[in-house]
Amino acid sequence: MKFWRTPLDVDKLVVPHGEVHIIWERCKGCGFCVEYCPRDVLELSEEFNSKGYHPPKVVNADRCVSCNLCESICPEFAIYCVNTTQPEGGKTDGTD
Amino acid sequence: MTQTAQATNEHPMAEWLRMDRMPHIWCSTCGIGIVVTCFTEALKKSGIDPNTVAIVSGIGCTGRIAGYIRLDSFHTTHGRAIPFATGLKLGNPRLKVVVMSGDGDLVAIGGNHLIHAARRNMDITVICVNNFTYAMTGGQVGPTTPTTAYASTTPYGNYENPFNLPRLAASSGAVYVARWTALHLRRLTKSIGEALHKKGFSFIEVVTPCSTLYARKNRLGSGLDLMRFYHDSSEIEHHAELEKINIEFQKKIVVGKFVDEERPTFIDGYNARMKEVFGDKFKEYGEENGQN
Ligand SMILES: Cc1ncc(C[n+]2csc(CCOP(=O)(O)OP(=O)(O)O)c2C)c(N)n1
Ligand code: SF4
Ligand code: SF4
Numbered sequence: 381m382k383f384w385r386t387p388l389d390v391d392k393l394v395v396p397h398g399e400v401h402i403i404w405e406r407c408k409g410c411g412f413c414v415e416y417c418p419r420d421v422l423e424l425s426e427e428f429n430s431k432g433y434h435p436p437k438v439v440n441a442d443r444c445v446s447c448n449l450c451e452s453i454c455p456e457f458a459i460y461c462v463n464t465t466q467p468e469g470g471k472t473d474g475t476d
Numbered sequence: 477m478t479q480t481a482q483a484t485n486e487h488p489m490a491e492w493l494r495m496d497r498m499p500h501i502w503c504s505t506c507g508i509g510i511v512v513t514c515f516t517e518a519l520k521k522s523g524i525d526p527n528t529v530a531i532v533s534g535i536g537c538t539g540r541i542a543g544y545i546r547l548d549s550f551h552t553t554h555g556r557a558i559p560f561a562t563g564l565k566l567g568n569p570r571l572k573v574v575v576m577s578g579d580g581d582l583v584a585i586g587g588n589h590l591i592h593a594a595r596r597n598m599d600i601t602v603i604c605v606n607n608f609t610y611a612m613t614g615g616q617v618g619p620t621t622p623t624t625a626y627a628s629t630t631p632y633g634n635y636e637n638p639f640n641l642p643r644l645a646a647s648s649g650a651v652y653v654a655r656w657t658a659l660h661l662r663r664l665t666k667s668i669g670e671a672l673h674k675k676g677f678s679f680i681e682v683v684t685p686c687s688t689l690y691a692r693k694n695r696l697g698s699g700l701d702l703m704r705f706y707h708d709s710s711e712i713e714h715h716a717e718l719e720k721i722n723i724e725f726q727k728k729i730v731v732g733k734f735v736d737e738e739r740p741t742f743i744d745g746y747n748a749r750m751k752e753v754f755g756d757k758f759k760e761y762g763e764e765n766g767q768n
Contacts, residue, residue: 403487408504411700433504452517452661455502455509457489 398446398461400438406458409433413450413459419443422450492516494546501540505691505699507658507684508538511605512545514661515576518668529572532561534581536612537686538605541576555585558593561600569599569743569762572672579606579620583639587619594648596742597676603668604641604679607686615689622725626693643718645679646735652678653735655721657706658685660731667733676741683710683729696726 387393400421407429414422414436421444422436429435436459438444446463493512502508519526526547533542535554542549552560561573575582582590582604593600609627610616617627617634620641624633646653652674656664664682671678683706685691685699696702706729713721714732721730740748743762750758 401486406499408499410505410698412505412510412703415700415703449661451488452513452665453510454513455505455507456499457487457493457509457513460487460489 407435536578538578558589591648651676
């Protein structure tokens with residue numbers, strides 16, 4: 381995770397982490413989640429779902445910070461994010 | 477990370493939606509679903525008991541919201557969402573009544589109801605999804621279509637002047653007026669929360685992509701291209717001068733909260749006047765039967 385200045389308590393910061401779930405058949409391939417995920421976690425897949433759309437797939441699982449933006453912007457209610465932050469797990473050295 | 481192959485009901489929105497009606501009818505890259513999520517999020521955060529909330533819609537693509545959202549909801553006739561909501565509110569003043577409908581429904585056929593509910597300061601919240609066209613019926617020109625924009629009934633471009641909705645609502649008497657786009661997820665959610673807590677007539681315009689008709693007829697690409705346009709062309713200016721925030725075709729969209737003030741509501745006015753005339757003989761409307 382990048383910071384515009386290094387916080388004084390950087391050693392205590394825990395970077396949240398999330399797990400993205402995609403409801404493959406409900407997606408209409410609009411690409412909003414892919415376009416607006418601030419961490420580039422998603423990409424549209426090559427495969428079609430049975431409606432003929434290309435749902436997103438997770439390509440950078442580790443980068444998800446559980447901001448839930450994909451969930452909020454999806455007009456189809458087809459993607460959601462579960463916070464999986466480990467209390468001690470995700471400490472950062474401030475360099476990404 | 478999991479990629480669920482089957483449609484599941486595990487989505488956090490599932491408890492707020494009538495899942496037996498999913499998938500909804502809205503087109504790919506239509507923005508109406510986003511407004512539903514923002515509303516639900518705002519309601520969750522508001523602390524208001526969902527059992528006291530009623531949703532009223534008119535007819536149109538946006539009007540379908542009433543059929544999808546799992547709250548007490550009413551899909552009324554075209555243009556009549558606000559009169560229905562008014563009746564609901566006066567019949568049971570304890571209810572939090574929210575109208576969600578399209579620009580055609582609310583400001584064309586329903587335009588008079590809008591201005592009079594605002595004038596009376598009826599205690600309801602109106603969320604107007606503005607996609608600049610009558611989408612459900614095939615993309616005809618409407619009172620919000622920007623001048624020069626194409627519609628199925630203006631093959632040479634629109635030559636009429638559109639309404640400036642925040643200005644219309646504010647000058648009619650609304651006590652809370654805001655405009656956002658479907659891209660302003662967090663700000664729209666916050667604004668809906670404020671409107672829900674506002675006593676009186678609150679009005680929020682949400683500029684929303686219609687890919688199939690508005691974008692296609694104007695060769696603007698998909699709803700995603702419209703979202704990119706909102707990103708590049710919307711400017712936040714709270715309390716902007718309302719006469720300066722007309723929406724012109726593919727020009728700057730001024731968004732923000734424009735009005736947030738207090739004024740006695742319709743019920744307040746009625747109670748105050750009747751008390752003046754009848755004194756102690758008058759029992760306040762709303763309080764009887766544990767109302768209000
Ligand atoms: C009394 C009446 N007149 C006309 C119609 C046809 N009609 C259905 S939806 C609609 C317009 C919907 O436009 P809008 O409210 O902007 O909603 P959108 O579909 O764009 O979300 C019209 C004219 C109708 N159903 N009833
Ligand atoms: S925002 Fe929703 S509908 Fe659009 S591509 Fe992503 S998952 Fe599919
Ligand atoms: S026609 Fe337009 S407004 Fe209606 S569902 Fe499709 S994109 Fe949305």
